[in-house]
Amino acid sequence: MPATEFANLPLSGDSLTMEKPILLRALQTAREVLEKASKHKWNSPEAHYAFLPSAENQQLLKLFKEDVYIEEKEGKKICIRRLVPKEKKAGFIEEFNEVRGLLEDFTKPYGVVGGWRIEKEDEEREEWVLFSGFESVENHTEFAKTEGIVKYREIVGFASGFEVKHPRAAEGL
Template identity: 55%
Template structure:
């Protein structure tokens, strides 16, 4: 089964909340997407974080992590790194650095009867950090309450996957994407009766990170 690439790109030139990306950067991103899609034979998409608009994301797909690693070592990728050296923190600077890992599932799959989550005006990216011993219980609980979230997010589906390259051998990471009409729409979920049951997953999570994404204007 193909795996999902999830990359976080901190920009050197911050964007204001309502701005679009500079034309030169958009052109470079388009070049990068063409190279990535040629190498992987799959589509790639760009998103911008709403909480911090200077943070961008790449979400794409590869046949395997190894196929992606082969590309990372290629001359084509080295040219991309050179192309973006003035735009992205490729090496760590003041705690900012480009990050990339893979999810063990295909988030491009569209659940039956739903719309693809990444077509929503706002996409929540929820990172759940789960102790290894709690993983089976977390999976069981999430499968039990998942329908409550899906009912609220309709017509958009809910997709996720486990991070393959973990940072802590004692923890696993579950990344979940769900679609909303706005950030406020997402926040209103916490006021519903369904959320009372859904939040039971918190008992199996050691830490949690929530960010909101939207498609990059112009791409």
């Protein structure tokens, strides 16, 4: 099963401005190394795990040692997610497929893509990660004012919690 890696790199200290040329070069190098190693998508989770101890990956980690603060919770890095009790997974999938078009129509020309987290923190809970594009944070809040939001919010009944992050692309990458 192909796998996509989503990495959250929280910047620390003066790196938060993204104006550090050395950090930008490190991020460019990381992108190049990861694209070459994964060909934009890992063939399997095992292929990704095999890359982690590699010399290439260890060099990447050294590049970021002063600029990235790794916050862990129970040993796992936390990203964007919707938490779904295991017994509600099938219902969530069915409901999401029914309302997906509402989000896709609103976010055009940006796509909507999602998937289930492979590494579980809790065997009784699944994590759905959704990526979609919006022009701005304000544009995202406008989605909550649309007619279709009533139907879209029905997926909330399947989740036990969720997190929303609004990342932005770093210039120069």
